[in-house]
Amino acid sequence: MWVWIVTAAAVIGFDQLTKLMVLKNISQYDTVRVIKGVIDFVNVKNTGAAFSMMNNATWFLAIVSAVFCAGLVIYLIKEKPRDRLYRTGLCLMFAGAFGNGLDRVFRGYVVDFIKTVFIDFPVFNIADISIVTGAVLCIIYLAFLNENNDEKNSEENGKNSA
Secondary structure, three states: OHHHHHHHHHHHHHHHHHHHHHHHHOOEOOEEEEEOOOEEEEEEEEOOOHHHOOOOOHHHHHHHHHHHHHHHHHHHHHHOOOOHHHHHHHHHHHHHHHHHHHHHHHOOOEEEEEEEOOOOOOOEOHHHHHHHHHHHHHHHHHHHHOHHHHHHHHHHHHHHHO
């Protein structure tokens, strides 16, 4: 369990550090080219959720983040999932939700700054990357590696063949 606590703390720390660096070095809406034609950094205040949904819902989204993080901690303590991939995914989703939640509570908005130049995509941050990566890991586990899926599939196949 300590590995995931340290991992979550490291992701949260890196997320907050990068946001602080952006706030100190890039004026709002200014752009800094990082890799020409690939990635720019731009300082954007996001008061909503992903893809600019629910703009100006900062406090509601802060509560959602807090409830999600608390629920996840309770789940991890109570259920003690054993699969490393699944726990890592949950850890990354926790870290991302916590990092963006900190922004919402202490800044009143989420700092987004990574802009893809090669594709038109909303500006995002390290916490967003963590949430998406964690979700993908959990989906892979639940869809393909979860032992309960094998039992469920064999039960369904037995019913279908009868």
